[in-house]
Amino acid sequence: QVQLVESGGGLVQAGDSLRLSCAASGRTFSGWTMGWFRQAPGKEREFVTAIRWSGGSTYFTDSVKGRFTISRDNARSTVYLQMNSLKPEDTAVYYCAAGARVIYVNNAPEYNYWGQGTQVTVSS
Secondary structure, three states, rough: EEEEEEEOOOOEOOOOOOEEEEEEEOOOOOEEEEHHHHHHHHOOOOEEEEEOOOOOOOOEEEHHOOOOEEEEEEOOEEEEEEEOOHHHHHHHEEEEEEEOOOOOOHHHHHHOOOOOOOEEEOOO
16 A cells, blocks of 8 residues: 655745655655645635656746755665745645656646655745
8 A cells, every 4th residue: 555654844034945745655756646635724725746656857836946956866765855935825734645647747636655744844
């Protein structure tokens, strides 16, 4: 059974940095796509970034380009989301997702497994 466990969330001030981790287990993820989505109170879940496990291609929503990076550690089966220059509008619950046959990386239904989420709060 695939499990995704996020960690690293917290309360920070605007301009600070955070690194989220997503520990994946239950299978090998070669060929899969790993994504991060977020959901702010009263808003729909939105795509943040994704990485193809094989090859390492990365994708970002416009609002985080230049501030966020995504990476993976094959040995640890872990995906990282490095968030720099955080803004209050980045406040949300951040979810890690894994998909076996993701074509459109920003399309949440294409992901098969989801983590429980980790809260990120950015104060102004």
